[in-house]
Amino acid sequence: MNESVRQLFHTLTAATSPFHIVQEGIRQLEEAGFTQLHMNQEWSLNPGDRRYVNVYGTTLFAFKVNPGVNFHQSFRIAAAHTDWPCLRIKANPDMKSGTYAKLNTEVYGGPIYNTWLDRPLSIAGRVALKGEDVFHPQMRLIDFQRPLLTLPNLAIHMNREVNQGAALNQQIDLLPLMGVFPEEKEGAEELKFASVLAKELQVKPEDILSFDLYVYCCESPALCGADKSMISSPRLDNVTSCQACLNGIINGDRAEGYDVIALFDNEEVGSKTKQGADSVQLSWLLEKILCGMGRGRSQYLTAAADSFLLSVDVAHAVHPNHIEKCDPVNQLTLRGEVAVKLSTNQRYATDGQAIAIIEGICRKNNIPYGEFTNRSDIPGGGTLGSLSSSWLPVLAADIGIPMLAMHSARELCGRDSQRNLNHLLEAYFTET
Numbered sequence: 506m507n508e509s510v511r512q513l514f515h516t517l518t519a520a521t522s523p524f525h526i527v528q529e530g531i532r533q534l535e536e537a538g539f540t541q542l543h544m545n546q547e548w549s550l551n552p553g554d555r556r557y558v559n560v561y562g563t564t565l566f567a568f569k570v571n572p573g574v575n576f577h578q579s580f581r582i583a584a585a586h587t588d589w590p591c592l593r594i595k596a597n598p599d600m601k602s603g604t605y606a607k608l609n610t611e612v613y614g615g616p617i618y619n620t621w622l623d624r625p626l627s628i629a630g631r632v633a634l635k636g637e638d639v640f641h642p643q644m645r646l647i648d649f650q651r652p653l654l655t656l657p658n659l660a661i662h663m664n665r666e667v668n669q670g671a672a673l674n675q676q677i678d679l680l681p682l683m684g685v686f687p688e689e690k691e692g693a694e695e696l697k698f699a700s701v702l703a704k705e706l707q708v709k710p711e712d713i714l715s716f717d718l719y720v721y722c723c724e725s726p727a728l729c730g731a732d733k734s735m736i737s738s739p740r741l742d743n744v745t746s747c748q749a750c751l752n753g754i755i756n757g758d759r760a761e762g763y764d765v766i767a768l769f770d771n772e773e774v775g776s777k778t779k780q781g782a783d784s785v786q787l788s789w790l791l792e793k794i795l796c797g798m799g800r801g802r803s804q805y806l807t808a809a810a811d812s813f814l815l816s817v818d819v820a821h822a823v824h825p826n827h828i829e830k831c832d833p834v835n836q837l838t839l840r841g842e843v844a845v846k847l848s849t850n851q852r853y854a855t856d857g858q859a860i861a862i863i864e865g866i867c868r869k870n871n872i873p874y875g876e877f878t879n880r881s882d883i884p885g886g887g888t889l890g891s892l893s894s895s896w897l898p899v900l901a902a903d904i905g906i907p908m909l910a911m912h913s914a915r916e917l918c919g920r921d922s923q924r925n926l927n928h929l930l931e932a933y934f935t936e937t
Contacts, residue, residue, distance in 0.1 A: 506728065509924035510736065514726045516748050517738050521629035521648050524656035524720045524730050526744065528646060530565045530751055530768060532558060535754040538565055544789065548797030558790065562631060562644070563587055563770035564780040566790050567754050570798065571761050578762040580812035581649055583753055583930060584782065584893055585746035586772030590614030590912045592621070592679060592720040594628065598698050606684045606696040608654065609674070610614035610720060614773030618673040621722070622916040625652035626681055630718035634708060642714055645706060652723055653701075681720060722914045733922050735839055741916040742774070746817035746904050749926040757934020763794060763808075764934050772818075772889050782889035788896055811861070814901040815933060816854055816890025817926070819918075820844035820877045820882040822907035835878045837907035841921030842873040843929055846888070846903040852879075853903035854890030863902045863929075870932040872925050877907070904929070 506514075520526035531541075542548055550556070552574050557567040564587065592610040598606040600607040612618075629648040636643040656679060661667055673679060684696045693890040694700055704802040706713075725736030750766040757764055767790070769782040776783035788809075795805040823836040837844050845863055846853040860876075879885035892899040906922035 507547070507924060509927050510728070511673050512752075513736070513745065513748055513923045514738075517726045517744050520587075520740060520744050520747070520764075521627070521650075521721045521723075522631075524631045524646050524717070525629055525648060526566045526587045526747055527559060527563060527768070530567075530747065531559065533751050533755065534567050544793070547795055550794065550797035551825075560786060561770075561780045564786065565768040566765065566787075568763060568765040568794060569754065569757075569872065570763060570794070571759050573761040574763065574798075575761065576800075576804070577807070579808045579810075579905045580763045580765055581764045581795075581934060582767065582787070582899075583813060583815040583817055583933065584769060584889060585704060585750050585769040585817045586743045586776075586889055587747060587768050587770050588614070588773050588784070589740050589742055589744075590616035590773050592616075592681070594698075594716070594718040594720065596715070597809075600680060601686070604684055604686050606906065607680045607685060608675055608683055608698060608720075610680060612679065613719070617910075617913045618675075618679060620910075621679070622658045624655065624914055625723050626654040626656065626720050627651060628718050629721055629722040630716060632702060632706060632713060632718070633715040633906045634706070635712045647705060647718075649705060650723070654683055654720060656681050677756070705770055713831065716720075724915060728920060736918050736920055736923075737915055739915050741906075741908055741918050742819040742911055743817075745819065745918065745926065747921055748923070750817060752927045753930025753934045756931045759935050759937060762793075765791070765794075767893075769889055769893075770934045776889055776892050777822055781892075783892040783896070785896060788895060800807065809897060809899065810937045812899045813859075814854070814890065814894055814897065814899050815863070815930075816888050816893065816903045817905055817930070818888045818890075819905045819911060820846055820907050821879070821885070821911060822909050822918075824909060829882065830844070832838055832880050835876050837875045837877050839907060839909070839917070839919035839922070840873075842875045842907065842921045843867065843922070843925050844877040844905050844907050845874055846863060846877045846905065848878065848885075848903075850884070851891050852885060852887040853901050854888070854894045854901035856900075859900045859902035863904060863933075864902070866927060866932050866936055869936070870928065872929050872932065874929075875907075914929070
């Protein structure tokens with residue numbers, strides 16, 4: 506197992522919610538000498554500074570003021586997203602069905618429902634606890650790190666049409682089973698969700714005010730295939746891109762300018778949130794950097810106009826059983842190449858000039874790549890690239906690793922893809 510795979514496996518295991526991928530990103534940044542700043546404080550920055558900003562717990566910015574920075578230099582930015590399609594636990598989630606204890610959930614984003622059935626599932630996220638100041642509740646991260654739930658399939662004897670593609674109802678079929686009530690009433694209290702949370706946090710149930718909790722597949726990542734050429738894992742979309750952005754900002758070695766990564770939450774539900782890419786957060790960050798360097802708004806606008814945004818998200822590899830679903834010419838595989846993503850309708854924020862820049866970096870650094878487009882009659886998904894570049898109108902390109910089973914509870918990519926994506930992000934933050 507090469508170093509890029511080992512590192513990715515560690516992050517995939519740690520990143521069980523957007524809160525936890527931010528926590529893991531901060532750990533990596535602090536090990537590399539980055540220190541924290543806060544958006545609600547004034548900044549004073551100097552050449553050589555390495556800083557990060559935690560935005561509402563699920564979005565993470567990091568930046569470097571490179572040692573040779575001068576008045577006219579611009580921003581080089583890479584962005585990815587910290588969320589993925591899953592189930593989120595509703596308020597007051599306790600439900601009883603006969604002798605079974607279930608949790609009331611809602612679907613977040615666009616998962617492939619049936620891939621979540623019959624798997625070991627766990628819970629991670631953030632819990633708000635009563636504090637001394639009502640405007641500042643105590644916020645605690647939680648990850649049970651063990652199988653706590655499951656979604657059992659209905660037996661084929663009771664659902665003869667299941668192999669013809671039986672539909673799953675979100676409010677009926679996607680309510681996880683948490684346990685079986687005992688005959689003795691005394692034991693029933695242990696299956697109340699507040700009691701389960703309180704026990705894990707070692708607090709009183711009445712101290713729990715609210716929570717943001719995600720149901721996640723707690724299976725481990727694994728190398729797959731007779732030649733171990735593939736990676737099978739939950740959350741490849743988009744932990745692969747977050748890890749590459751972190752590697753790029755940490756290991757890039759550009760002497761001049763400002764280097765920035767933005768790991769946004771809520772991409773899977775449209776990004777139009779206070780911590781999403783379709784907001785002013787990135788623009789605010791960049792302006793605060795220039796103000797922290799003693800520059801004014803006019804100087805910020807000048808620097809921003811000459812900047813570049815790299816949107817990093819996964820792409821579709823050609824499917825072995827459904828080649829017809831892909832573009833007849835621009836097809837990518839799991840051999841490790843990086844996808845350069847193109848879309849005439851701007852689902853990807855890429856134009857000819859931006860493509861030339863990224864492909865030039867790939868060629869100069871011997872990074873395998875290929876151009877990706879969807880079939881003309883299948884629109885495909887979008888990314889945060891176009892959304893971010895509408896708030897920050899700069900040259901932008903969309904890239905990512907090709908993969909199969911996108912939005913499944915367990916996805917598949919090439920073993921060498923992460924190494925090449927890491928290489929590209931490091932080159933992006935090094936080339937002058």
